[in-house]
Amino acid sequence: MSEEYKWGMVVDVDRCTGCQACVVACQVENNAPLSSEESFQRRRPMQWIRIERYWEGEYPHIKARFLPLLCQQCGNAPCEPVCPVYATYHNREGLNVQIYPRCIGTRFCANNCPYNARFFNWVEHQWPPVMANYLNPHVTVRPRGIMEKCTFCIHRLHRAQRQAKGEGRVLRDGEVQPACVQTCPTNALVFGNLKDPNSRVSSMVQDERHYRLLEELGTEPSVVYLKKVVPGGRAS
Amino acid sequence: MALTRRQFLKVAATSTVGAVAFVACSTPQDEFLIQSPVKMPEDLVAGADNWYASVCRQCPAGCGTIVRVMEGRAKKIEGNPLHPINRGKLCARGQAGLQALYHPDRLRGPRRRVGERGSGQFEEISWDEGLSLLLSRLKELQGKGQADTLLMVTDPVDGHLALLVKRFLRAFGGQHLVYEPMEPTTLTTSLQRTFGQDLIPHFDLENTQFLLSFGADFLETWLSPVAYGVGYGQFRQGNRRRGTLVVVSPRFSTTAASADEWIPIKPGTEGVLALSLAYVILSQGLASPQVAQAMTGGAGVGALESFRPEAASTITGIPARDITRLARDFAQQRPSLAIGGGPAAAQSNGLFNLSAVFALNFLVESVGQRGGVLNNPSPAIPDVGPASYNSLADWVGLEERLRTGQPRPVNLLLTRNANPVYGLPSQFASALSRVPYIVSFSSFMDETTAKADLILPGHVYLEEWGNSVPNPGPGFETIGWQQPVVNPVGDTRSFPDVLLALAQGLGGETERALPWSTFRDMLWEGAKSLHQRGSVRAADFESFWIGLLQRGGWWDTTARGGQQTTKAPVLPREPRLPSFSGEGDFHLILFPSISLGDGRGAHLPWLQGTPDPLTTVAWQTWVEMNAQSAQKMGLQEGDVLAVESPVGVVEALLYLHPAIPPGVVAMPMGQGHDAYGRYAQGRGANPLSLISLPKDSDNGSLAWAATRVRIRKTGQRVKLAKLEGFVTPTQLPGTEIVPEAQVTR
Amino acid sequence: MASSQEVTRHLLGGGRGRSPSFWLLVGVLTVLFGAGVVGLIIRLQGGFHERSVWGYYAATVAYLLTITQGAPLVAVALRLTKADWRRPVTRAAELFTVVGVLNFFLFLPLLALVPSAQGRSTVWLQWPWGAPHVWDTLAWALLVLCGLALLYTSVLPDVAAARDGATGFRQRVSAWLASHWQGTERQWRVQRGGLVLLGVFYLMLFVLVHTLFSSDFAMSIVPGWKDAIFPPFHALSGLQSAVAVTVVAMYLWRRAEGQPYLGRDQFWALSKVLFALSLLWFYFWFAQFLTMWYGRLPIEQTLLQLLMVGPYRVPFVLAFSLNFLVPFFILLWNPARKSILGPTLAATSILVGTLFDRIRIYVSAYSVEESAAHILEQVPATRLPDGVDILMVVGLVAGAVLFYVLAARLIPPIAIWEVKEGLYLRVERLFLRKGVSVVGKPE
Amino acid sequence: MQERRDTSFPQINQDLLRGVIKTPIWFWLVLGALGMVVLGGAGAMGYLFYVGLGLTGLNWPVMWGAFITTFVFWVGISHAGVMLSAILRLTHAEWRRPATRAAEVLTVFSLATAALFPIIHVGRPWRALYWIFPYDFARGIWPNIRSPLIWDPAAIFTYLTGSSLFVYIALLPDLAAARDHTTGWRHTLYSVISLGFRGTARQWRLQVMGGILLSALILPVFVSVHSIVSWDFGMTMAVSGWHVTIFAPYFVIGAVHSGVAAVVTLLALMRWVFGWQDYIRREHFDALGRLMLVVSTAWLYFFFMEFLFALYSGESAEIALREMQVFTPPWSYFFITFLLTAYFIPVPLWLFRGVRRSVPLMFLTSLSVNIGMWLERFLIFVPGLARKQVFTFDWYTYRPSAVEITIIAASFAVVALGVLLFSKFFPLVPIYDVKEGEVFSTRIEVGRRKVPAVVREE
């Protein structure tokens, strides 16, 4: 395990407006295939981060709650032991990483991900030739038949770390951000190093509103949520 | 006490239980050493990337961007962290800009019409040929003394481009119309009347305590969503007490979803509610006596007698008790801020509604205060201001002019990135066809460009120069600077450059009015007046210019808007009620899609594939109808419904919405394109075609939320393309997916 | 080969029960049983406020249920499969039904400790108050009654024989019991059919009681313990112990009376069944353990801690060794299987192992705090037996043996009619120059 | 119990080798028909491999569907072979004799067919190579032995090897018989593969010992195979409906339930097709019926436990899953159909001796069981995934596509074709075993009745 880094994210549900900026940003950054109409109708859209919307109450006293969901980068990731070929494993910085060329497409890992954070390439994805110009050279374009999921934009981390290492230092807080975090207008997403006691995430995970999804499963997610606030006592 | 795997193994090994089996099942030490067995591209990529600062043009808000460019290709657009509007953030539409740049259906070079108009048959020509064709037309007009029959229709243009267009037309002659489907003229007029300002003020929601929105969907598409998004985040969980948001709106919008309380209201009665709040505030003595005197014209609260909560309750459909409570909260939790827009404005009484709403800010003394309404200063460079807009009235006038040829016909139409044929009622499209010659400078084949005789395609914003004066601004002088980040992808030319080239070709006064050979030169010169102050400090102008481009703009945080010039308005004594067109059972509320906007984003697959935050539907046009009332009518999700208004019928898919009021149906704008590339064409329906022309009775803008419709089942059913699953998603009892915290900070 | 008359005479007569050692045994057992009852009374005086002190008692009841009430099934199963070697075995097994009566009464105090079905996880889901109390008692009572009926049906022809052959008290009792038995064709048919029907019914009740007892009296008590394989495992353990206890009983009969009928055939055949059941025991155990371990859910890890590797790991390891490892390694070898001692040792090991297994399950469950929490957060400390516990365990087990011994005093411990029937169906023939016994398969 | 007709050994040879020696017209017709279906399936499979798994109805989060269901189904069917042969052989059940070969052959073909499905399921079979074959020696990366998907191929291939050997050893005497009844190339073929079996005492002893040893060795494999298959699901803690301790025995007993039923179906067909009324007799169906009564009822108990304890937990996702199974159409219809066809129609019928001894009824009821047992797996796998966790937003459903259905239908044809072709080359009823039964059975007189009897083998 790395001495210096353990990456984590804080999602403040009280800030999130469901605006989908993070969703598009992730797709742009990570060469996600275009999610066609059919892909939605057949329920195969590729969204490493997605905004789930839950209804609460009944009209007119109804609320919608937005929940940004991405791979929780579980410390004790159930997706890992079931992969027969070690295509998904734990790296030194506590991330659950996916080796595309090894994956044989059993989809066992997806079944064993309680957060439904894993997405499968059901078809070979294509871009009109000119569109391929925007593809990010730092991220593999995934062929059909393999599994993929949020990587915490590991290529950004790697590049920033390599640069910092060249300069003989560790990364500063906020120096590197995943695409979703970078764009989130409301700053509902915050990313950082949990091993750094002075980082923003380290202090935010102490917030009294913090919770983790399905904590009772023992997956030890690296994504910590902050609860939606309801003004005390107000009848909705 | 949790048992870790390691502990367990230890225990297991000390027991006589077959240790071999457990060692075999445990994590081999090697697992942690395994690294990628193949070199991933991220390890291989050679070369560095460049980041260029520029401006987002996906909507008029004018956010600053930085664009990552590698090997000459734009790879990613991010928010410019220095830019005061968006502070490093972008919305979904801003993120998707790359697809406009590298769109497979971009117009890649000049074309001339060969078939019937509208048949879509064009032949490719060279720029020289295209330019000379246009030049000869212009010269012909000039020669015949018909220069005033030139009409230019553009999207909202601002900064130096607006100046350029203005100068060109002033020198040559002709009219300029700005087309913006969601034209904010009602808003700007009411703001002008209430605050005495031409510019939209800075609504300081970051610092407000109580935010009351009457249909202003500021978290979606209203004015400057990213700026408000950043502010909203601070408003919720900044370093201060958490602000309260109440949304009053006839439809449960995404903004309403984020509110602490959503108050459904009968369409078009927002002004009545606002005045009723005023009544409560005044009658309960929650406003200062001076303000009370001023705003009632000295008559006291008696002047507002017709807005007593009981009376307002029957008009608005909101219980009197709630009105009183809301008024007290609004008056007491200061600083408070009231904003209005969207469906409240798009009514026959829109101006009345918005004026009443904005007036509330005077009542709680938020005008000119932190956390309230702050003036924006006039543009840093004189004459180089934000975009101006035309209202529906202007378009109706144009239609009449085209039809009758009176007072003057239109002989040449130049259009750029404006698509009135898509957004305006159909009589406009047929009138447009009477123009003898149409030239389009748009980058994409849209419905209007399809009618053109000559296409001289412009750059996409990532390829061209420009600057932007955001409106609303951040409360101080700000200009965003837009530079090309990549070489042009196709054989296109920047519209301002073409205008300058035309001016040169025309010579004479036009050439004198526009003495620059490229738009960049014009900008260069224009920037000179900014040199000595503001955010970019440099000894010489050369370095200043570089600094300006590096920062993506210029701002001067000390150059703030002046004090309020107008006094508090006198509140009206009588309610003005809305009138609707159509007789149906349902009130139709349209709303711009958070991803496609009014339809401008429909050509980008990223935006098409972005689920609507509330319904999670993508790629389609749906009708939001109250789930229970729909089920009572025997309707099911995905039923193809015919929505009939007095002027049209469109078909769209039913979405069973648990939160929309029973008598209301809502539809997103943005789909239903006949042209506009492979991803937009022939997809969904354009609900704007249901809107007849009820105008705001005061300023004549389009009342697109004032139509009543009939709903008919067609018998077909199509599967909704949505992200949510099989059941209506709710939190199951005893589970903590989106738990609530009762804490107040 | 003895003739049929000799068989009857031999099995009815003989010196059974008259020897002083028999009476000594009865005496010792009675004293022990009395001590056990005293222990129970002491416990009862402590009341039911504290559940944890009842752990060893619950384990004992479960143990007696497990090892004795399955034994009749050995008889049922063997009759159903018409194995010819079964004939001398069945009665030794089905005699254990009488112990069920004792077990039933021992079970009753535990009812006070069952949590109600409301507000916690039980197999009764949302049933009304008292569901476990009512239905568990009913099921258990039915099991005992069904067992007695089964025994009666099986014993009837023999009792009739005793009526005709015995003297004195036994003759009078026998005469009363078998008053209507004439041995007509129809009566035989009814008797056979009755044995089958009652047997099937007994099997169902047996599984039911194990299911209910294991869930209501163990699982429901531990928050978060939800384990579908546990009731079948409990029942399976009952079957394993049933065969084991039958083997042990057979061995003791042989030792005590030199039974010529209980020979290598029987031990060998039963040892194979025992081997198979021990493998199955391991299989169920492993499936349960593997699933919980692999899931790595915190709740399951805590349960593992409680049930398998935590404070009760000593009984756990003992149970695993004695219920599986020892019998497995003994019975793996054919010579051991074919011997008398091998199966007996394996069976004894299983009987001891099962006691530890029930202690592991019930004492650990009963030492969990009663709390409203849905999840087991704190693994309790080990609870060692105190004097009263030891009195109860030893005494009550002795009581069970006492019941059995006394029953065998009244009822022929080998089914005379069944052995005689076997004699009819067996013929010695010459086959390929070799003398073999040919067994008839009617029906 | 032995209601046989005394038959001479040459007659037995002639009867049981009939299928091998004669090739009636129906054989070619059936062969052609099955071949067409198999070709259709192969085409669909090729199309699937070429285009990708997009052609299936699988989705997010139902990533396993009809292929996996069918995989488990065929593994289940394959359990009958060993169940009947090994256990019955070890326990000397007389009535096993005519059924063993068919059961074993069914095992081999259904298992081989089952093994195809995981490979189809991954969509790009060429990549699956290093799933079972660790090619990446250089970096020291071996397959992840913690994954049940590594246990799976190991178990299945062991079982396949074992059961093939089993068939082969049991086949030796019959191959020798076939050798002696054929001429030409067939004779040569049988000569080679009968390994010089001449029926000497030593050869017989070795053959019998081999059979018994294999029986004993294969039994743990038999139990482990379906347990391991069940652990593909049981280990999946994220799917609350799958993470159940009872899965292993529940799957095994379910497999036996469906496997024995399949053997009954096959025996009925053999009896009609080859006219083997004298060999596959009503008493055999009777015995199998009794066996199925016990097995199915035990299975029902496990099923009930599984269901009960799902509700017992009171977990929302678990309850939602049950709600989907039981109340949400079309799953509710599947559920009712499954319960009726897998248990509540056939099993009560088997209580009647008349039914057990009626070949058509046994044929129909055993078919019914397997309809139900396919649905049973489908109902476990799909709703489990469709209601995986409490994220109700993600809940979905699944419908197999035409391509999936075609491939699955073809898998039935593959098994049928396999058995049919086998019957063309080898006797489907073990000749020597039947003869042995003939030798060991006799009659004795009990009173005035003559009772069938067996000579005990030891």
Ligand SMILES: Nc1nc2c(c(=O)[nH]1)N[C@H]1C(S)=C(S)[C@@H](COP(=O)(O)OP(=O)(O)OC[C@H]3O[C@@H](n4cnc5c(=O)[nH]c(N)nc54)[C@H](O)[C@@H]3O)O[C@H]1N2
């Ligand atoms: N992402 C990205 N990919 C690119 C390009 C890009 O700009 N961006 N550029 C493309 C272009 S233009 C090119 S030319 C290729 C270059 O791609 P490559 O031809 O792969 O070039 P190098 O990366 O320099 O690797 C050459 C290898 O030769 C080894 N080597 C060095 N000297 C000698 C020698 O004397 N003898 C031998 N036998 N080996 C030697 C080096 O150690 C190195 O392993 O990459 C292409 N790929």
Ligand SMILES: Nc1nc2c(c(=O)[nH]1)N[C@H]1C(S)=C(S)[C@@H](COP(=O)(O)OP(=O)(O)OC[C@H]3O[C@@H](n4cnc5c(=O)[nH]c(N)nc54)[C@H](O)[C@@H]3O)O[C@H]1N2
């Ligand atoms: N340090 C170092 N130097 C090297 C090499 C190395 O590996 N390391 N490799 C050497 C080799 S093998 C080569 S081939 C050269 C390559 O050297 P260059 O030819 O300089 O290659 P690039 O830097 O990849 O790209 C050239 C320019 O083209 C622009 N460009 C990209 N796409 C387009 C387009 O569509 N239109 C237009 N007009 N411009 C575009 C890019 O923005 C960039 O500025 O470098 C050589 N020099």
Ligand code: SF4
């Ligand atoms: S969220 Fe899912 S994919 Fe991500 S580490 Fe956890 S189990 Fe694996």
Ligand code: SF4
């Ligand atoms: S889908 Fe790929 S990553 Fe997932 S378990 Fe299978 S091989 Fe491993």
Ligand code: SF4
């Ligand atoms: S961290 Fe990166 S990969 Fe993960 S959701 Fe955000 S943008 Fe996508």
Ligand code: SF4
């Ligand atoms: S960008 Fe931020 S506010 Fe918008 S949906 Fe994502 S997390 Fe929520």
Ligand code: SF4
């Ligand atoms: S708000 Fe408008 S300008 Fe700002 S990022 Fe979004 S689309 Fe671009």
